Amino acid sequence: MHQPAISHLAAEDPQIAGLIEAEAQRQFEKIRMIASENYVSTAVLEATGTVLTNKYSEGYAGKRYYEGQQFVDQIETLAIERAKELFGVDHANVQPYSGSPANLAVYLAFLKPGDTVMGMALPHGGHLTHGHAVSATGKWFNATHYGVEAETGRVDMNKVREAALEHRPKLLIAGGTAIPRTIDFPAFAEIAQEIGAILLADIAHIAGLIAGGAHPSPAGYADVISTTTHKTLRGPRGAMLMCKEEHAKALDRAVFPGLQGGPHNHTTAGIAVALREASTDAFKAYAHQVVANAQALAAALTERGFDLVSGGTDNHLILADLTPKGIAGKPAAQALDRAGIELNYNTVPFDPRKPFDPSGIRLGTAGLTTRGLTPEQMPQVAQWMDEAIVAAVKDDGAELDRIAGEVSDLLSGYPMPGYASE
Numbered sequence: 001m002h003q004p005a006i007s008h009l010a011a012e013d014p015q016i017a018g019l020i021e022a023e024a025q026r027q028f029e030k031i032r033m034i035a036s037e038n039y040v041s042t043a044v045l046e047a048t049g050t051v052l053t054n055k056y057s058e059g060y061a062g063k064r065y066y067e068g069q070q071f072v073d074q075i076e077t078l079a080i081e082r083a084k085e086l087f088g089v090d091h092a093n094v095q096p097y098s099g100s101p102a103n104l105a106v107y108l109a110f111l112k113p114g115d116t117v118m119g120m121a122l123p124h125g126g127h128l129t130h131g132h133a134v135s136a137t138g139k140w141f142n143a144t145h146y147g148v149e150a151e152t153g154r155v156d157m158n159k160v161r162e163a164a165l166e167h168r169p170k171l172l173i174a175g176g177t178a179i180p181r182t183i184d185f186p187a188f189a190e191i192a193q194e195i196g197a198i199l200l201a202d203i204a205h206i207a208g209l210i211a212g213g214a215h216p217s218p219a220g221y222a223d224v225i226s227t228t229t230h231k232t233l234r235g236p237r238g239a240m241l242m243c244k245e246e247h248a249k250a251l252d253r254a255v256f257p258g259l260q261g262g263p264h265n266h267t268t269a270g271i272a273v274a275l276r277e278a279s280t281d282a283f284k285a286y287a288h289q290v291v292a293n294a295q296a297l298a299a300a301l302t303e304r305g306f307d308l309v310s311g312g313t314d315n316h317l318i319l320a321d322l323t324p325k326g327i328a329g330k331p332a333a334q335a336l337d338r339a340g341i342e343l344n345y346n347t348v349p350f351d352p353r354k355p356f357d358p359s360g361i362r363l364g365t366a367g368l369t370t371r372g373l374t375p376e377q378m379p380q381v382a383q384w385m386d387e388a389i390v391a392a393v394k395d396d397g398a399e400l401d402r403i404a405g406e407v408s409d410l411l412s413g414y415p416m417p418g419y420a421s422e
């Protein structure tokens with residue numbers, strides 16, 4: 001059953017309540033390895049499901065456009081103070097609705113349409129909002145990209161510097177959605193300084209690892225840090241922008257009134273709760289365990305003949321090219337889902353296949369670590385993945401169902417926040 005209980009919802013709208021209950025059970029029974037996903041605490045769930053959703057609060061604390069902000073101002077201020085403390089930054093804005101609008105606010109704050117930006121190429125691990133052609137950021141700005149090296153699967157910072165000197169972007173973006181290796185923020189900062197660019201560190205995926213001390217921080221190097229709050233940081237769906245004091249006004253104005261109306265106060269409260277959780281010793285241990293699990297899983301997969309981009313991982317994320325396994329990413333991801341292992345198909349660098357039917361899969365350990373799984377269990381997870389992929393190649397549905405049963409048996413011993421077994 002969903003926790004907190006949804007009895008009012010069940011009485012009023014059994015159709016939606018039933019689907020939410022089914023989703024809660026699905027999340028309980030599967031090894032959830034979509035690298036951008038996690039399980040929030042019951043406290044975060046409670047904060048996001050409150051009467052704060054009733055309130056309009058356009059503006060910022062002390063400077064609102066509507067009355068009745070006695071408590072919302074305090075909640076937003078707490079979220080901001082906790083973000084500043086946790087990430088060691090001068091200024092934080094907790095209002096962006098999600099990671100994509102947060103990034104767009106950075107463009108609005110510092111650029112004019114047509115200006116040049118440089119980010120990591122999407123097929124190499126970048127994000128849509130880093131100037132990809134189909135995104136507003138690629139349509140309205142002159143986007144150029146760097147990528148990883150074919151032999152190493154890693155970014156060569158000398159090549160980034162050469163490209164930056166050639167294209168002279170006004171905005172340089174570090175970070176992405178499918179990067180299994182440590183991001184060299186000091187090297188990016190040096191390049192940005194050399195060409196007079198604003199450096200944006202987009203830490204959406206790794207924010208929780210940074211908060212927990214399991215990945216170096218861009219604080220003190222990047223002009224602006226953008227992050228989602230719902231990936232490794234384990235908060236509600238939302239985002240934050242953080243910066244040095246000199247950019248505070250420009251960023252705040254870009255978020256409101258530049259791009260958004262009223263902030264989602266229930267989300268702000270959830271972010272505040274998650275930031276408090278992320279400042280604990282337990283969360284530090286969690287962040288390091290996420291990386292330990294990813295490295296143990298990467299080692300076990302390599303032993304089973306999986307071809308990992310860059311040969312392994314430094315963080316929560318693993319990218320595997322399935323070509324040697326004789327299957328493409330999409331049918332593999334579908335078979336794994338049936339086997340109780342949820343991840344996504346993904347382009348690998350220099351992928352000869354199409355983005356909607358690529359060669360690889362992407363997976364992460366943020367969710368299974370929240371459930372309490374440890375490095376000792378990662379060889380078993382790798383074995384199930386390998387068996388499921390062999391079964392997929394042979395079109396053996398019964399074998400996939402057998403694995404799903406074993407997965408759900410294992411997970412029944414690991415509690416999930418947001419769910420209580422009956």
Ligand SMILES: *Cc1c(COP(=O)(O)O)cnc(C)c1O
Pocket residue numbers: 036098099100101103126127129175176177202203204205228238
């Ligand atoms: C997830 C992600 C985003 C976008 O976040 P949404 O909340 O999905 O809009 C932006 N940048 C990076 C690097 C991401 O991984």
